[in-house]
Amino acid sequence: xxxxxxxxxxxxxxxxxxxxxxxxxxxxxxxxxxxxxxxxxxxxxxxxxxxxxxxxxxxxxxxxxxxxxxxxxxxxxxxxxxxxxxxxxxxxxxxxxxxxxxxxxxxxxxx
Amino acid sequence: xxxxxxxxxxxxxxxxxxxxxxxxxxxxxxxxxxxxxxxxxxxxxxxxxxxxxxxxxxxxxxxxxxxxxxxxxxxxxxxxxxxxxxxxxxxxxxxxxxxxxxxxxxxxxxxxxxxx
Numbered sequence: 001x002x003x004x005x006x007x008x009x010x011x012x013x014x015x016x017x018x019x020x021x022x023x024x025x026x027x028x029x030x031x032x033x034x035x036x037x038x039x040x041x042x043x044x045x046x047x048x049x050x051x052x053x054x055x056x057x058x059x060x061x062x063x064x065x066x067x068x069x070x071x072x073x074x075x076x077x078x079x080x081x082x083x084x085x086x087x088x089x090x091x092x093x094x095x096x097x098x099x100x101x102x103x104x105x106x107x108x109x110x111x
Numbered sequence: 112x113x114x115x116x117x118x119x120x121x122x123x124x125x126x127x128x129x130x131x132x133x134x135x136x137x138x139x140x141x142x143x144x145x146x147x148x149x150x151x152x153x154x155x156x157x158x159x160x161x162x163x164x165x166x167x168x169x170x171x172x173x174x175x176x177x178x179x180x181x182x183x184x185x186x187x188x189x190x191x192x193x194x195x196x197x198x199x200x201x202x203x204x205x206x207x208x209x210x211x212x213x214x215x216x217x218x219x220x221x222x223x224x225x226x227x
Contacts, residue, residue: 002153034218041201041218041219041220041221042154042201042218043218044215044217044218087153087154098144098156098159098167099144099156099216101146101153101154102153103152103153104152104153
């Protein structure tokens with residue numbers, strides 16, 4: 001039931017856009033997005049709930065397609081600080097409060 | 112407001128030994144989850160504690176055990192260490208029903224365990 005993330009890695013130039021996808025074979029209640037920089041703990045970005053709207057802050061937003069059990073994270077006009085590994089975590093519709101993480105997407109932003 | 116804290120930061124053990132890792136949750140959080148993160152991988156769920164009881168468990172052997180104290184802090188114990196147990200161990204805290212609160216888990220800085 002581990003979600004599948006794609007792509008595995010992305011290299012962008014500063015100012016370019018990126019999309020990271022997360023899909024599950026199980027019905028989901030929520031999707032959580034985190035960013036982790038090397039040697040640091042994952043930092044929470046946002047949560048999307050079943051029945052919720054698309055969310056975002058600054059130039060990072062996300063959507064959740066309940067029918068397809070898919071979520072996408074959108075990074076607009078990327079900045080150097082966006083570099084890191086992005087993880088999606090999913091909670092199943094049975095609301096067990098257990099988050100299962102994907103393997104991550106490595107994002108590298110070049111100046 | 113202190114976030115999630117973990118101790119120690121780093122630990123080196125040899126095969127067969129036992130280790131205890133500690134976690135203090137964020138203020139106002141009563142649920143603690145433990146994750147193992149191998150190099151280059153996503154965090155893998157070990158187990159979750161709420162009201163001093165193990166509420167959920169991932170696919171980890173019984174060598175991995177835990178405890179939660181009345182003040183919500185938690186310990187992760189690993190017995191009979193194997194080389195494959197080398198990883199970053201992350202603790203995350205959350206309110207009891209974080210979905211409804213639109214909250215989520217907040218991670219501590221982790222404990223880097225090396226088994227030689």
